[in-house]
Every structure is written in C-alpha cells, then in structure tokens.
Amino acid sequence: MKRLLLLFFFTFSVCSAQNINFNEEHKDENKKVYTIQLFSYIDKNIVQEVFEKIPIEFKVHTNLYKIKGTIKGRCFQGSAISELKPYLEKLHAVGFKDAFIVKTTTLDMQNEIISNKKEKVVTKQSENENIKDTAQNTQQKDLLPSPKIQNTLSQSDKADILLKAQNSYLNGNENDAIMYYEMLFASDNENEKIKNNLCYLYGKQGAWSHAKDLIEAQNYQGKFIYAYAYGAVERNNPNFYYDLSPYILVDHSGRLMILAGYYFEKQNEIEKANYYYQMGYEKNPENVYNIFAYARSLDIKKNTQAVAIYKTILSKIATSHPMYSSIKKRVSELGG
Incomplete structure (x- = not known):
C-alpha cells in the first residue's frame, strides 16, 4: 500500500499540473559554491x-571569468x-589533467563572469557616471565575450545521447545521466520531458540550486517542482523539507503536502506524516x-474511519483503475 501511494501519486503528478500561488518573493542569496577550474591564462x-x-x-557548461588579470x-x-x-574525473580522462575544484560564491561568479551582457552594462554605467574615456576603454578591452555555443547536435546525435542518458540511469549512474540530459537540454531547452527528467534526478541528488531555475521558469506552477520533490522523497534526501518548505503549504493541489507526509513517514515521524x-x-x-x-494514514493509526474513506475512493474510480483492486482488497480485510 505504501508503494501504491508513491507510484500512483507520482504518475498523476507528472501527467498534470495544478497552480501554486505564492505571497512572497524568493530572492537568491550569496551562497558558497564549488566549481571546476579547467584553465587560467592571460592571453585571450x-x-x-x-x-x-x-x-x-x-563546453556547454563552461563559462569564462575575469579574475585578477587572468581569464579562467x-x-x-x-x-x-x-x-x-565524477565530472572532475571525466575531465581528467579527456585531457584536462590540471583541472581542479575551487571554492567561490554565487555572487563572485555573477560579478566575475565574462559576457556580452556584462560588457554592455559596464559601458552604460561608464557613460552614466561620466567615467574617463581612457578608463572606460581599458575596462572594455579587458572583457572577452564568452564564446557562443552553437547547436551542433544532429537528430541522430540527440537520439544517441538520449539512449546514453536512459542507460546510465537504468545502470544506476545518475551523474552520467544528468550530464547527458544537460547536454540535451543545452541543445533543446524547450523539451519538457528532458527538463522533467532533470528535475527528478536533481531531486534525488538534492541539487535544488540546479533545479530551481527550471522550476522558477514555470513560476512554480508546473510539474517540475513535483518531479524534483518526488526524486528527493524517493532518495530520502535530508534537504527535502528545507528546500521545499516555502512551497509546500501554498501548493493548492495538495501534492507537495502528500509527498511531505510520505517523506516523514519514511523517517518514522508518523505524527508529522x-x-x-x-x-x-x-x-x-x-x-x-x-x-x-x-x-492510508488513518488505516495506519487503526482509525475505523479509513474504511469509509476507502469506499469513497472506490465510488469515484472505475474498476479498471490501477488502485481499485488493492483498495477493494484492503476494505475486505478491514471487514468493510
């Protein structure tokens, strides 16, 4: 009965979406992050x-940063x-032997990234503040636009990468699965299934910071937040409640609440569940x-009201519904 709850709840969640409304604006904070540094040079x-x-x-995941006179x-x-x-090991394997992990912050990465957008901002700011032309020109010359990644994946390439992603997941290699799905997302960022699968895998790994952009793009009103939550609960991710608590109570579908209940049940916190x-x-x-x-929660507590509610479900669903036979059997076991 426990697996029945999670299985059919998830099936329903990812096939349709209800609105989630929020009364507060959630702002990104300056957080500590780790990233992989591939190289550092002065010469552009x-x-x-x-x-x-x-x-x-x-390459699709690589950005350039201007830090203390060098481009990283x-x-x-x-x-x-x-x-x-896992990504560092793969980079070493393809020839970037000197790549290593560095610690930084989200704010530093935003401030140090090199892009055309930043170049324009600097120019406009320089004009508005009437900075000397020489200083302005020097600053602009130091900026190198990030190389634009063209969509070089053919349909056969995409099919091959998708197969690799699916096989990686089935073989339990979630890091590779995420890498391949991210490649597909970079090539076709409108594919809903790819984004849904990414959010699910991000949930399993507790990578809320990676899923948040996709979820925010739907204004928290789509299925991606449920896919993330399902993955997090399935993996017993300890950050599940911390990451999603601002959204659970304002989810008008009630799905996040049900998943929160299942999460706490798995933690043996029955009252919370x-x-x-x-x-x-x-x-x-x-x-x-x-x-x-x-x-089911009433049934676990041996509350006799469970039978009546089970019968309510039977009256609402067809006999062909996947839950029908299991619920009917349980009602019979309870003498209903």
Whole structure:
C-alpha cells in the first residue's frame, strides 16, 4: 500500500499540473559554491584556442571569468565537492589533467563572469557616471565575450545521447545521466520531458540550486517542482523539507503536502506524516490520490474511519483503475 501511494501519486503528478500561488518573493542569496577550474591564462588567444578543444558535452557548461588579470575557464557548479568529483574525473580522462575544484560564491561568479551582457552594462554605467574615456576603454578591452555555443547536435546525435542518458540511469549512474540530459537540454531547452527528467534526478541528488531555475521558469506552477520533490522523497534526501518548505503549504493541489507526509513517514515521524496527509486531503479533497493518502494514514493509526474513506475512493474510480483492486482488497480485510 505504501508503494501504491508513491507510484500512483507520482504518475498523476507528472501527467498534470495544478497552480501554486505564492505571497512572497524568493530572492537568491550569496551562497558558497564549488566549481571546476579547467584553465587560467592571460592571453585571450590562448583562452580561445583551449576553449575550442573542450569536448561539446563539457563546453556547454563552461563559462569564462575575469579574475585578477587572468581569464579562467570554469564548468559545473555544486554545493559540495563530492557532487563535482565524477565530472572532475571525466575531465581528467579527456585531457584536462590540471583541472581542479575551487571554492567561490554565487555572487563572485555573477560579478566575475565574462559576457556580452556584462560588457554592455559596464559601458552604460561608464557613460552614466561620466567615467574617463581612457578608463572606460581599458575596462572594455579587458572583457572577452564568452564564446557562443552553437547547436551542433544532429537528430541522430540527440537520439544517441538520449539512449546514453536512459542507460546510465537504468545502470544506476545518475551523474552520467544528468550530464547527458544537460547536454540535451543545452541543445533543446524547450523539451519538457528532458527538463522533467532533470528535475527528478536533481531531486534525488538534492541539487535544488540546479533545479530551481527550471522550476522558477514555470513560476512554480508546473510539474517540475513535483518531479524534483518526488526524486528527493524517493532518495530520502535530508534537504527535502528545507528546500521545499516555502512551497509546500501554498501548493493548492495538495501534492507537495502528500509527498511531505510520505517523506516523514519514511523517517518514522508518523505524527508529522499524518499531519501533512490530512492537510493534503483538506487542501484538495476531490483528488483520489490525496484521499487515498489520507485514508492510508488513518488505516495506519487503526482509525475505523479509513474504511469509509476507502469506499469513497472506490465510488469515484472505475474498476479498471490501477488502485481499485488493492483498495477493494484492503476494505475486505478491514471487514468493510
């Protein structure tokens, strides 16, 4: 019955989306992050030459940063060194033997990144503040636009990478699966299935900072937040509640509440679990999955009301529904 709850809840969650409304604006903070440094040079020509040698699967994740007179190529970000080690090993294997992990902050990375956008901002700011032309020209010459990555993946390339992503996941290699899905996302950022799979895998690894941009792009009103939550709960990710607590109580579908209940049930915090199961049911009492989760929580507590609620579900679903036979069997076991 426990697996039935999670399996069918997730199936329902990723197939349709309800709105989530928020009363507060969530702002990014300056957080400590780790990234992989590939190279560091002063000469822009050398930078361009080395950059072009980066394999495409890593190039799409690489940015250039201007730091103390040198241009540094850095790729991937993570909240812990352990997240980046698999990527570092792959970079060493393809020839970047000197690549290493460095610690920085999100704010520093934003301020130090080299891009056309930043170049324009500097120019406008220089004009508005009437900075001397010589200083302005010097500052602009120091800036090197990040090389633009063209979509070089053919349909056959995409099919091959997708197969690698799926096989990596089935073989338990989530880091490789994420890498391949990120390659596909960089090539086709409108593909909803790829983004959904990424959010699910990010959830399993607790990589909220990676999933957040995708989820924010939907204004927290799409299925990506549920895919992330499902992955986090499935993996018993300790950051699940911390990452999603601002959104759980304002989810009008009740799904995040049900997942929170399941998360706490797996932690053997039954009172908390029952609290969220009931909240999810009360938030959306017409959803049969929410009803089932609440009935199950009553069943666990040996509350006789569970039978009546199970029967309510049976009256709402067809006999061909995947939950029907299991619920009917449970009602019979309870003497209903």
